[in-house]
Amino acid sequence: MRHLPHNTHTGLSRLGRYTVGRRKRLTGVMLLAAVSAAAPVAGWVIVGDAIDNGIKAENLTRLTADVVLYIAIGATAWIIGTTTWLMLAGIGQQIVLDLRRDLFEHLTSLSLRYFSQQKAGWIIARLTSDVDALSDVLNQGLTTLVVNSMTLVAAIIGLFVLDWRLGVVALIILPPGIVVTRWFQTTSHVAFADVRTRIAAVTAQLAESVSGMAVVQAFSRERAFQSEFAELNEANRVSNVYAQRLSSFFFPAIEFLGAIATVGVIFAGAKMIDSGSLEIGTLIAAMGMLQLIFQPLQELSELYGQVQAASAAMTKISTVLDAEQDITDREGAPEIGRIAGHLKLDNVVFAYGDEPVIHGISIDVPEGGCVALVGESGGGKSTTAKLIARFYDPLEGSVTIDGIDLRDIQLRSLRRQLGVVLQDPFLFSGTIADNIRFGRPEATDEEVAAAAHAIGVDRVTARFEGGLDHVVREGGSGLSAGERQLISIARALLADPRILILDEATSNIDRPSEILIEQAFDTLLRGRTSVIIAHRLATVRRADEILVIEKGYVTQRGNEAALLAEEGPFRRLAETVHGLPARDVA
Amino acid sequence: MQDVDPPDLTLWPTLRYLYPLWREQWRLVTLGLVCALAFTGLSLAIPILIQRTIDDAIDGGDTSLLLPYLGLILVIAALRFAFNFTRRYSTARIGIAVEARLRGMMYDAYLRFPRAFYDRHATGEVISRATNDIYPVRYFIGWGVVQAIQSVMMLVGAAIVLISVDAQLTLIAALAMPPIALLTYVFAHRVHPISRVVQAKKGNLTEATDEAVIGIEMVQAFGREDDVRSRFGDRAEAVRAETMRQAGIEARFLPGLIFLPSLAIAAVLYFGGKDAIAGTLTIGQFTLFITLLLQLVWPLEALGWIINLGQRATAAASRSFAWLGSIKALPEPVEPKHLPEGPLTIRLENVHFSYGVGSEVLSGVDLDLAPGEIVAVCGATGAGKSSLLNLLPRFYDPTHGRVLVGGIDSRDLGLAELRGSVALVTQKPVLFSVLLRDNLLSGRPDADWADVLAACEAAGVAAFVDGLPNGYDTLIGERGVNLSGGQRQRVALARALVARSRVIVLDDPMSAVDTETERHLVETLRPAVAGRTVLISGQRLSTILVADRAVVLKDGRIVENGLPQDLIRLGGAFTDLFGDEALAA
Structure with a gap:
């Protein structure tokens, strides 16, 4: 935990002000997302019911009703999902647009003093790559975040509502799950930051060589540049391999934990069925819901790195937004009128x-x-x-x-x-x-x-x-x-x-x-x-x-x-x- | 003039280039495929074991089987974990290795590519071929190929398992599955062009940002902030609109991808449920159907992605390989001749030159420089001065005629030897983002520091170096200190002097230097270049006066040749260029 940067909140909290006036739409879209997240959970409840009250009870009417309901819920989730996706993208992009405009307006009103102190390339990067990093998170990231965390919550609630004892059993993998996830967040944050630095160095060297190729060739410095580049390229490769090793470990690990939870739930469920306090359909529904818990967990972990990058970007953007306008109009200053020229x-x-x-x-x-x-x-x-x-x-x-x-x-x-x-x-x-x-x-x-x-x-x-x-x-x-x-x-x-x-x-x-x-x-x-x-x-x-x-x-x-x-x-x-x-x- | 913008390769030649890169990684590929096979088998075994647990231990009531079954599942899950990790890690490494190899190949090629190539292609394009354009190749070769094979294995495996359980039900359930792959493919196919448009719109936005930041003084001086803001705002809105168009397609397709498997499950629920009631299907088998169908969603989606990724990867690779395969470095002689010792002569014989497009720039230039002579090339903007000077280090070859250095045709010399002997200083010189010291040494890394200091004194670097934060150890460039145009020119001049080349080509080297400094340079430069043959061009008379002799270039030919003093009196082309300046004195 202590390796994690603490500015996640401060970096992104500035974005909060851009939600003003959009709170109603945001609340609405959250509600919709909650509904569509509940759909797969409801789906498994229906499967459980179909087994217990349809198949086991040999009741074809009940089975047919369950199937119709299942399709209806799927279709509803489809429509709501589409709406949610569009609304979230709309809100996110509107925020990005506002931020871009604000940033640009503020920038163009800064005095030459600012432009003489900051390198042009640095300023431009704030308006381009940094805003893009934010845009990525707000675009796909926001949808992933909302839908997956809603699904996660809905599946956990669903599991406990279905049978709280099975829910408790499933929780056995929670402590190791949290430990692994934390470990991955911490190490991968550092690893992927390193990857970004390395590839930036590669690109910088490329850019410099290409724009200075006349000099490189004029002085026959090709070999020196080649070995310098090979070094950077290799460093980038090594850094990438390390980062990939982490995620190659993490996702199978979560999958493995899921298998342990499934085995635990089956074991407990079998005992309860044996004692007559559980129907088999409920057990199968519970196993389905476990899948709904683990899939979002993986996607959310991937999102974490993106959020980190966006937060770092927002912090840098803030330095531009906070730059002082030192040449401003005095309150109520009049226009000068037509200048005579003295x-x-x-x-x-x-x-x-x-x-x-x-x-x-x-x-x-x-x-x-x-x-x-x-x-x-x-x-x-x-x-x-x-x-x-x-x-x-x-x-x-x-x-x-x-x-x-x-x-x-x-x-x-x-x-x-x-x-x-x-x-x-x-x-x-x-x-x-x-x-x-x-x-x-x-x-x-x-x-x-x-x-x-x-x-x-x-x-x-x-x-x-x-x-x-x-x-x-x-x-x-x-x-x-x-x-x-x-x-x-x-x-x-x-x-x-x-x-x-x-x-x-x-x-x-x-x-x-x-x-x-x-x-x-x-x-x-x-x-x-x-x-x-x-x-x-x-x-x-x-x-x-x-x-x-x-x-x-x-x-x-x-x-x-x-x-x-x-x-x-x-x-x-x-x-x-x-x-x-x-x-x-x- | 050779072709420096070859057409993209077609599919097969591209694959012929790509295949050896892939084959280089054959150990990892084999490992990945073996693990993929094991992973698939184990992934199918778990649902089957769960089915047996349900049917035999739970529904069947034989509780003694419960623990062995569950124990076996745990063991298989642990094995699957190991195989899955190895497969992911090895395939990721394939991609990363291929990426690094391909990038290295591109960079090496860039170092060899002739000037004409860089005249033709924008810097951004050249860079992105070796960075962003490689990513599809990386993910396709690394992840895509093995994942595609694994997807097919999983589909075949699941089909075998399900058919052996209930062929009819498999057929019904399978109806909804192929559309998943198709839908994913169509989605990727539709969304990809839009994401390119989004990138292009972002490019426009970056351009507006660049202009506003670099041209801020103009913007503010004319009070046009609102105009650039609305221009920027319009472009930002265009980015938003395109991103929303992309989101529209995502919104139409992606939730649908979740709905399709729901249909398959509904089919199993209904028809399988009826079978179960009729007693021809067990509860465990029923569950197996649902589990496996859900397990197939991702492999199917992956196939759709991979097909699209493969198209993008081959498209990107076809462009890169077209460059690697078709663009040749300047031809070098098989048996290069060597330059004579001592100061060198320069001779241009009936030199014609054109850039391939447009009219001829030089049409028959004859010019002789004695060893150690300093000759100035004058002419109006666009007269061809820079083109002429660029022939000496052989950045280009003349389209007709010869350039002789030390009496030897420059094409018969080794490129390294020629360029080691000819130093070029341009009007807008490029310095590297390293220490000032290393910039000065880049022409001759083993130069004596005393020589460097002497060169800096002569080139006027010494005059401003004390004002830099760390003197000669100051970092230059975007991440360090930005030198002014005049300072950069002086560093480039010193760099050329340090290189100790026997021929120095100076292309308007003092245009950005203020007049006082220029006067100083003109005085110190002559002794500093003693014994070297120098060709210099310039816009100001003061620069020209450093030379022993001046020639005037007009309409691609040399029209005047003589001492500056004589040329002034002549009242011809030279007087047109500099007359007022001289007469004002």
């Missing part, structure tokens, strides 16, 4: 953990103005941009738009007026048009086409048969970085944002594509306030003010000409930007 950062300090990464940055961009942030990576440029989009709140100081602190307005109303273009633009699966429409789903086809044309996406799509309706998959594979970037810029344009944030939007792109994108910026920036983070001078040049950000401080600010004129970090950066340090090319 952006101001006032002495902003920010830290991801304990150490501040932004040390009192102040920026003032007038309506329609453009500010550029330059500096080495890791200096705090992107963090500053994220503070403007309120992905984080400043530790000290404030970020205001049109004089309103971002913490005082509805987040959604702010973000709907922002346009963000990132270095590695993310495309969702769907058509290119869907991706452009992402920022403003209600846009008409004409508006999408216009935005695509203004940015030059139509030149990209010309090579596809479907044009803008070309379907992109898996994060935009099949499109070059430059092409994806153009689409993400068209997306920002169509959203018609009041404030634009371009975070190294052109760093990853060949020069001809970049020229296209630079031209697209002319269209995009017109009449909007913008914050540009860039490496290239050509991109930075268009800004009204350039800020050099180093190690969380603004170390230099001014327009391009002024900054180039003075000795300082900008000049050094400008040299690197062109990749022409000492050597004079032209």
